[in-house]
Amino acid sequence: MTNALVLQSDFGVSDGAVNAMKGVAYSVENTISIFDLTHDIPVFNVWEASYRLIQTVNYWPKETVFVSVVDPGVGTDRESVVVKTLSDQYIVTPNNGTLTHIAKEIGIKEIREIDEEVNRLPHSGASHTFHGRDIYAYTGARLVAGVIEFKQVGPNLPISSIKMLPIIQAGVQDDTLIGMVDILDIRFGNLWTNLSRKDLEGMDIRYGDMLSIVIKRENKVVYEGTMLYGRSFADSNVGHPLVYVNSLDNLGVALNQESFANKYRIESGVDWKIIIKKVNTNMK
CATH class of the missing domain: 2.40.30.90 (Bacterial fluorinating enzyme like)
Structure with missing residues (x-):
């Protein structure tokens, strides 16, 4: 039995975007267990994406893979990454502040930049606006299914490279x-x-x-x-x-x-x- 794949986005469910992400995951391995965290993040609200992850991640088993796509910078030079948390879960996401609460409250062991030459949906190279489907869901599914190991995601990045949103410390x-x-x-x-x-x-x-x-x-x-x-x-x-x-x-x-x-x-x-x-x- 494979580990769980948990999806979060600001896509909503009124069109086929989330369904396409799930289809890509099932095309990697049709026995994957896929769950929705939420797809109702307010559009472009990276802060809320970060918070909903910390609200949820601790309640899932080790080796669970989360895919979080709230990505106003899609198609730019912002990094696409996978992190391994100190509690041994994985989060696949743009490095745009989405990891703020996870880094602060749980901690991150390692971060790798996704090598898009290897971990990208075949025949999707001309599209630069739906990385949620073509890169994040695809890479997340490959991790869950054991097609790739974490080290095969791509090169290591320093923990200090994680983009952090400002927080008022209590x-x-x-x-x-x-x-x-x-x-x-x-x-x-x-x-x-x-x-x-x-x-x-x-x-x-x-x-x-x-x-x-x-x-x-x-x-x-x-x-x-x-x-x-x-x-x-x-x-x-x-x-x-x-x-x-x-x-x-x-x-x-x-x-x-x-x-x-x-x-x-x-x-x-x-x-x-x-x-x-x-x-x-x-x-x-």
Whole structure:
């Protein structure tokens, strides 16, 4: 039995692009097990592609091969690479920032540039706009099926060559936690931050405490309010805000059964800062 091939892109599923990638993979080996991470990454949003990988990769077995194609620089001289993570999975992707969260949170053992003379779909040489099909799905499938070993992907590159997107490092200043809105829990409109549960515990913040929350876009305050730190959404009334611990053990901000992001027009990324402080309810 072969290992799994997991696909991610910003292609959507309204046309045949994803299906073509799967067809290429099956043409390499028709017993490959193919799974979709998501194909609903907002177009050209490399940041979100990076985050969705870190949200998922740790829950797959060793030797799983991920193909991530969010590639606004397709056809340019940006590198096409395969990395091996410290947890022994492989990621096939353009070297354009997609590996930021993986490099930071898991770590990368080795990176190789794809040799397109060898690892490219036969008879596709005249096409320079669909590397997801012609290079990434093809190379990923060849790795999964054992047609090539990792060393046959292409030449080694230094780990330092991995392109990294800017990140606001979560931290503590005096009695204040400062981080960023990493991503949106899109369907429900919750904000997922890069502040961890342990960050709150280090500030002696416990479930049931009230927290002051400020969210800024660059230097402009977009939201300011006080809310409960709860175990689950049921700890607040419908329509009321709360801070909670999400499935990655980081802090989320939500409105119970409403979209916090939509109501306050909040997005994600390095421009979006969150500031959290414990409210002293004993003050008179």
